Amino acid sequence: MKKTDHANTIFSAALKRVDPALMLKELVSVEGNRLVIRTETDTAEYDLSRYSSIVVVGAGKASAKMALGLEAVLGDRISSGLVAVKEGHTEKLQYVDLIEAAHPMPDERCVEAAKRIGKICSDADEKTLILNLISGGGSALLTAPYQDEAYAISLDDIQAVTGLLLACGAVIQEINVIRKHLSAVQGGRLAGFAAPATMVSLILSDVIGDPLTSIASGPTVPDPTTYRDARNIFRKYNLEEKLPESVSRIIADGVAGKVQETPGEGDEIFRTVRNVLIGTNISALYAASEEAEKLGYAPVILTSQLTGEAREIAKLFSGMAKDLSLNRLNFKKPACIIAGGETTVTLKGKGKGGRNQEMALAFLMEFLDDPEGLEKVVFLSGGTDGNDGPTDAAGGVAHSGIMKAMQDADLDPAEYINNSDSYHFLKKTGGLLMTGPTNTNVCDVQILLVE
Numbered sequence: 023m024k025k026t027d028h029a030n031t032i033f034s035a036a037l038k039r040v041d042p043a044l045m046l047k048e049l050v051s052v053e054g055n056r057l058v059i060r061t062e063t064d065t066a067e068y069d070l071s072r073y074s075s076i077v078v079v080g081a082g083k084a085s086a087k088m089a090l091g092l093e094a095v096l097g098d099r100i101s102s103g104l105v106a107v108k109e110g111h112t113e114k115l116q117y118v119d120l121i122e123a124a125h126p127m128p129d130e131r132c133v134e135a136a137k138r139i140g141k142i143c144s145d146a147d148e149k150t151l152i153l154n155l156i157s158g159g160g161s162a163l164l165t166a167p168y169q170d171e172a173y174a175i176s177l178d179d180i181q182a183v184t185g186l187l188l189a190c191g192a193v194i195q196e197i198n199v200i201r202k203h204l205s206a207v208q209g210g211r212l213a214g215f216a217a218p219a220t221m222v223s224l225i226l227s228d229v230i231g232d233p234l235t236s237i238a239s240g241p242t243v244p245d246p247t248t249y250r251d252a253r254n255i256f257r258k259y260n261l262e263e264k265l266p267e268s269v270s271r272i273i274a275d276g277v278a279g280k281v282q283e284t285p286g287e288g289d290e291i292f293r294t295v296r297n298v299l300i301g302t303n304i305s306a307l308y309a310a311s312e313e314a315e316k317l318g319y320a321p322v323i324l325t326s327q328l329t330g331e332a333r334e335i336a337k338l339f340s341g342m343a344k345d346l347s348l349n350r351l352n353f354k355k356p357a358c359i360i361a362g363g364e365t366t367v368t369l370k371g372k373g374k375g376g377r378n379q380e381m382a383l384a385f386l387m388e389f390l391d392d393p394e395g396l397e398k399v400v401f402l403s404g405g406t407d408g409n410d411g412p413t414d415a416a417g418g419v420a421h422s423g424i425m426k427a428m429q430d431a432d433l434d435p436a437e438y439i440n441n442s443d444s445y446h447f448l449k450k451t452g453g454l455l456m457t458g459p460t461n462t463n464v465c466d467v468q469i470l471l472v473e
């Protein structure tokens with residue numbers, strides 16, 4: 023097997039470890055009359071004789087596959103349900119309905135999904151057990167623009183704000199503070215629909231550090247943030263002047279205390295809610311490390327909390343690759359350096375790309391003055407969900423074959439990176455990482471192999 027194949031095999035092992043169906047089948051069981059949910063840190067048990075129905079709801083790129091795992095465990099004990107997934111992230115489900123909708127820019131189908139899930143939750147009573155399957159992507163897929171007698175935020179408004187937030191360089195925790203305060207179901211508000219039913223949210227994390235309140239904007243998690251925080255984020259990114267009128271108004275009124283805050287810790291609506299974290303980026307990194315070892319590498323996990331501008335982070339990896347090639351680092355070889363997290367891209371042009379593709383291209387560019395330096399090196403950066411930015415690629419790879427293809431085609435990589443067009447560069451050079459939708463989502467994984 024070649025080094026490039028090794029990188030792909032290691033990435034696949036990382037994906038397999040966070041396969042939501044496999045995870046759910048392992049974590050959830052029916053023992054006698056009890057539903058048991060066992061994670062590494064916690065065990066929750068529910069006496070099924072107390073409930074007349076079990077319903078399943080959920081939203082996120084992994085929610086269909088989570089539902090598949092749950093169906094395998096619970097079968098026809100599931101009375102009904104609905105999960106909202108990104109287009110293409112589907113599974114064949116028997117007991118749970120599925121809506122495919124747009125992501126990251128929400129559309130009417132996301133609003134429809136939120137309405138139906140809100141209704142399922144409000145129809146539930148104390149004899150209902152709601153299992154809520156939450157994963158990254160859920161913020162957009164569960165779009166319920168906040169509306170009451172005084173405020174009428176529209177889908178157009180949410181789309182306008184989403185566009186501003188995605189382009190300004192804000193991190194996901196910041197974006198989701200805003201989303202929570204413009205939503206009728208996020209920031210813990212979905213729990214209000216479900217009370218007094220028992221609700222268990224099973225949550226797969228795609229946010230650095232796994233803060234439950236940020237994952238899919240924490241629909242059932244007490245929200246520690248406020249309208250003032252939302253206003254400050256708009257200020258930080260100079261967006262205040264660009265907001266739709268309805269959004270400016272609710273934020274200003276929220277800061278002035280005229281709009282009810284999102285529910286916080288101690289709120290009565292969370293009394294029958296339990297939030298359970300079932301999977302994270304680090305589990306994927308452990309699997310990558312184990313696979314690398316099997317292939318003969320000496321693996322090192324750097325971090326599961328990598329953040330920063332993708333093209334800058336690329337320099338960290340290229341610097342390590344160069345030092346490793348010169349035997350300057352204290353790592354055994356052949357080395358497999360593994361990291362995970364989520365970087366950002368500040369858009370510079372109108373091209374097509376994603377953070378992982380940009381990182382692979384930027385990594386390659388660090389070897390332009392010494393192409394031979396790449397001979398013993400392979401770098402892969404991929405999104406575990408299979409979609410990197412608004413493209414059909416999961417990420418990109420950089421190695422000497424890509425450098426050669428670039429030279430043969432006489433491409434100028436600077437032109438592509440300056441136009442935020444890593445996708446087309448990698449497509450022309452064979453450097454795209456293509457997995458298709460994986461139906462899981464635990465941020466990104468980087469793999470650096472150095473012989």
Ligand SMILES: O=C(O)[C@H](O)CO
Nearest residue numbers: 158159160161237238
């Ligand atoms: O949906 C979202 O909000 C992001 O994927 C983070 O979970």
